[in-house]
Amino acid sequence: MSFLGIDLGTGSVKAAIVDEQGREQAVSSVAYALDTPHAGWAEIDVRTWWRALIDAMAGLPRDLRDDVRAIGLSGQMHGVVLTDAAGEAVRPAMLWPDSRALDLLDAWPEPQPNPVAPGMAGPLLRWIVRHEPQTARRTRWVLQPKDWLRVALGGARVTDPSDACATALASPAGVWNTALLERLDIPREWFVPLAASYAASGTLSQQAAQALGLRAGIVLATGAGDTPCAALGSGLAHDGDALLTTGTGGQIVVLANDEPAALRGLHRYRAASDHWYRMAAMQNVGIALERVRGWLSYEWADAYREAFGDAVNDVANNAANAFAADSAGNAAHATPNASSSLTFLPYLSGERTPWLNPQARGGWLGLSLEHTRGAMMRAAFEGVAFSLRAGLDAIRASGAPVSALKLAGGGSVDARWRQLLADALDVELHAVDCPNAAPRGAAILGGVACGHWRISDDLAALAPGATRVAGPRGDASLAQRYARFIDLYGRVEPWFGGTRTPRRDAR
Structure with missing residues (x-):
């Protein structure tokens, strides 16, 4: 028995298979480029995501794919995919590096429960309503990237609190802010219900299974944003556990049992488990x-x-x-x-x-x-x-x-x-022995969704090894x-x- 985690990132999609103990067995990734049709725009055709996922899955051993029992999803946060009633995208996805809505942030006067950026779903949808009314008329659903992928795989139209609370359209707990949506003239009916990140939210369709080389009927977990999935995959399980990631930018994530106090400049979001997390996000690393x-x-x-x-x-x-x-x-x-x-x-x-x-x-x-x-x-x-x-x-x-x-x-x-x-x-x-934390965290969510692990009891035991590599010298x-x-x-x-x-x- 194994579990598949799919991380739909900004520049690549990564698929990882872990075994019953949470150990990575294989990983495959395929890169893609964003489109910038105008200065400050960041878009991508969702068909590019789908083709990249098919190629990434082809890079995984066939015997391991045959053993997959559940799939969990991780995805880049903040951006948005608009689809019609049939689930077809009505325009390219708009992603978090997009700054076209920079001049529209006045609708979120301070203080806000979380910082608001132009590449979040809220400002981007406000821009759509103002500048692309024809797109708005064709739209039935607005989805986060990983939620679009789950629907494409045959799953339910839902989202999880970790993604919803990062849209600038919901409370810190992830509940849609109806009053704000009305004030922005963004239709409330566009937004899907909430489900726990580790809940079962549909099964893999026959068509998707054939394209990806998997069995139809595999359980699909709701999934979570890439940051909370990386925290889960890195072993953050208890109040106060903290993670530093350094790449293009840097993030410091600290897990919390209860909702953290608001503080300007910090994000406080829901985790992929039943926790919360504080996050400091630094752009220039x-x-x-x-x-x-x-x-x-x-x-x-x-x-x-x-x-x-x-x-x-x-x-x-x-x-x-x-x-x-x-x-x-x-x-x-x-x-x-x-x-x-x-x-x-x-x-x-x-x-x-x-x-x-x-x-x-x-x-x-x-x-x-x-x-x-x-x-x-x-x-x-x-x-x-x-x-x-x-x-x-x-x-x-x-x-x-x-x-x-x-x-x-x-x-x-x-x-x-x-x-x-x-x-x-x-x-x-303490360096974590987990090079692919986000897809690993997604795979763990899949394992919970199908009943193999329990979110309340097994997370600490699934933590990867970590080696103390440096300490402060005063x-x-x-x-x-x-x-x-x-x-x-x-x-x-x-x-x-x-x-x-x-x-x-x-x-």
């Missing part, structure tokens, strides 16, 4: 470091070497040595002296947590003739780490005392970078540079034309 590396004409190996020095801590391979190195004050990651007076703001594409300022921008301040490109690269690493710290501080200010983070994401492998993150964030980091000079980083952003924000007031409590 891998994307900023990659751009700086290109500007400075580095290969990655040289960028790490010149930014951090030649010594390489083996903490990633030997946790015991890491504890000894920390206690001995190991200086393997010593900061180049020239970089101590240099600060880099990484906000090359605006920022979400904690500033909520899409007009924020970046750059170096403090350059002198003595600075090398290695010092500039080091400052960039520090600036990105400080931006993550600002997000974590917002979470701590909301009442979550985070002292340890599970670590996931392709941008967090180098041991020197991990150590800087541990120092800057003042946390222990670097006072780094703490001073972080304080300077926060002060610098507050001083220059008006220059960017932003309308947001800087959070002076981010320290």
